[in-house]
Amino acid sequence: MKRLFTKQNLHNSSFPGLLLLLLLCIIVSTRYGAVNISVGEMISALQKLAGNEELTLNERIFIGIRLPRALLSAVVGASLATGGTLMQALFRNPIVEPGLIGISSGAAFGAALYFVAGAGFGFYTGEWTLPLAATLGALLAAALVFVLSTSKETGKRSVISLLLTGIAVNALFMSGVGFLSYTARDPQARSITFWNLGTLSGASWKSLLICTTVTLSCIVWSLRYAKQLNSLMLGEEEAQHLGVNTRRLRLQILILNVVMVATCTAFVGVIGFVGLIIPHFLRMLLGSDNRLLIRNSAVAGGILLSLADLSARMLLRPAELPIGIVLSIIGVPVFILLLRKKTYYF
Amino acid sequence: MITVHQLNYSIGNKVLLQDINLRFEAGKISLIIGANGAGKSTLLKTLCRQLIPVSGEIKMGHKPLSQFGNNELARIRAVLSQHIDLAFPLRVEEVVMMGRYPHFNNRPDKIDYNVCKAALESFDLSAFADRNYLTLSGGEKQLVHFARVMAQTWHPQEGYDRYLLLDEPLTFLDIQHQYQFMKMLLKIARENRVIVGVVHDLNLAAQFADHLVLLHQGKILASGTPTEVLTISNITTAFNIKPVIQEQHGKPLISFSV
Incomplete structure (x- = not known):
């Protein structure tokens, strides 16, 4: 008898399977919330939208709030999880997160500066000011890591110096965030705290469009590096012997990760853990081949974050929890349970 | 030469x-x-x-080393080092397949699978194909890499x-593995x-x-x-x-x- 659950079958069916699951999660995530929306209402809303007809209240909630939010959570999850997979492969280290090279702390600093200075000095603040400030902060921090980790003598950048410089720059920017929230008055300090725990409540079709365009193109682009990232598992020299230009590869992967993660972080705040747990989970399930891991981590990240956002909205309904807290409460125990199964080696 | x-x-x-x-x-x-x-x-x-x-x-x-393209060189020249550690778990077969990376673009061809199989066989590693590389002994690991670099240059390339x-x-x-290794080399x-x-x-x-x-x-x-x-x-x-x-x-x- 042919075995149904062979490794090959698992490898082939994982991507379509996860994609189907993601679709289901998005539908469930749009269905439930402070107000429940039936599938019938979803369909009629889409039909009316196409026919330019007047929408009911529930249909307006579905089109204007629920749907962009569910989709944005999937896209952000994809971005963070893929970033995590790429960075772990690049650094050959399973504890690396996409925010490592300063992105999330830089973004947090930019956002904190916006909350404190923007409110304190009465700057003009439109809907794009916050994401812009966060993006600039992220890019500044990443650039700082790049420059500072380059050796003065050889002009080269070693993985270990990148890692350590990343940690140092993160610490610097986080203390900047700490200083700003310490000096800030209460509502601003709360805004900073909330932003650092992440929320998808600001989702709109515009932010969705930007995040989707950037994330999808970065993920598709990164697929071409899967093979080279695999050979990097043997070490940098061995990869070179297999014909890989490791310096160029590193630069390209870092840039892809910065662009993708900075953009998403700018719109939803700092969301940790997704970029760490998803690559681990998939590696347990599918092995370490990056050709499988990259695309699957994109979809699995989307699933995790859309479920987390659903829980964030449902647990204290009608109030909302920050998504970072939900991820930690549910995700950490699950993650530790998985790690304690002794099937995984380093 | x-x-x-x-x-x-x-x-x-x-x-x-x-x-x-x-x-x-x-x-x-x-x-x-x-x-x-x-x-x-x-x-x-x-x-x-x-x-x-x-x-x-x-x-x-006849060609200066500096004028080779990265892939061109990797198809005819393999390097085996003394001690290679993997950061992540991989199956032995996947490690050997890495030797074929310079030869295919995205997915391995039939020829790559065949070379992989033959390389594993020639080092008596066929039984290990599905094993996790990280669970092997030092001698076995080195044999896997030997198989990998052999797979890399398995077929002669025209003109090289x-x-x-x-x-x-x-x-x-x-000692046993040293002599086994040198005999393979001969x-x-x-x-x-x-x-x-x-x-x-x-x-x-x-x-x-x-x-x-x-x-x-x-x-x-x-x-x-x-x-x-x-x-x-x-x-x-x-x-x-x-x-x-x-x-x-x-x-x-x-x-x-x-």
Whole structure:
């Protein structure tokens, strides 16, 4: 008898399977919330939208709030999880997160500066000011890591110096965030705290469009590096012997990760853990081949974050929890349970 | 064939290789020996194109090494190092398949799967194909990498020789694995490959090398057959210790007394 659950079958069916699951999660995530929306209402809303007809209240909630939010959570999850997979492969280290090279702390600093200075000095603040400030902060921090980790003598950048410089720059920017929230008055300090725990409540079709365009193109682009990232598992020299230009590869992967993660972080705040747990989970399930891991981590990240956002909205309904807290409460125990199964080696 | 012409390499004021002229021929096992710091690894690294010589030229066949494309080179030249650790768990078959990476774009072809299978078979590793690499012993791991670099240069490429460079591949192997390894090397050399390696064990070098190069302070002290190179005066100069040399099956057998 042919075995149904062979490794090959698992490898082939994982991507379509996860994609189907993601679709289901998005539908469930749009269905439930402070107000429940039936599938019938979803369909009629889409039909009316196409026919330019007047929408009911529930249909307006579905089109204007629920749907962009569910989709944005999937896209952000994809971005963070893929970033995590790429960075772990690049650094050959399973504890690396996409925010490592300063992105999330830089973004947090930019956002904190916006909350404190923007409110304190009465700057003009439109809907794009916050994401812009966060993006600039992220890019500044990443650039700082790049420059500072380059050796003065050889002009080269070693993985270990990148890692350590990343940690140092993160610490610097986080203390900047700490200083700003310490000096800030209460509502601003709360805004900073909330932003650092992440929320998808600001989702709109515009932010969705930007995040989707950037994330999808970065993920598709990164697929071409899967093979080279695999050979990097043997070490940098061995990869070179297999014909890989490791310096160029590193630069390209870092840039892809910065662009993708900075953009998403700018719109939803700092969301940790997704970029760490998803690559681990998939590696347990599918092995370490990056050709499988990259695309699957994109979809699995989307699933995790859309479920987390659903829980964030449902647990204290009608109030909302920050998504970072939900991820930690549910995700950490699950993650530790998985790690304690002794099937995984380093 | 590898031709090394007037090769010099230095870092700052420190001269690591000086006026190296060598020829490594196909079908022979060429081994480089010398004391620590004599320049063995530096020489091998310049041959691998990991270090760029300050002056001089290295040619693979008729083409200067510097003019090869990354993939072009990786298809004909494989490098086996002493100790390779993986950061993540991988199946043995996947590790060997990495040797085929320079040959395919996104997905392995039928030919790549066949080569992989044949490489595993030739090292008696077929039973290991599905094992997690990280659970293997040191000797088994090294055999997997041997299979990987063989898969990398399995078929000859039109117009090129095939090259195998070895950077102290025996360091972490026990006696049985060392001899198993060297016997495989003898078999491979007969396939008309250019094999250049760095080794520490003088007796192993004497027994298996067709061509020995003895380096001393960045220069070639002697180059030729084991009997020509492994003389009392050469060894005393290079290693600063006086050997006793006997003969066994027509090859020198070296021992040292305390």
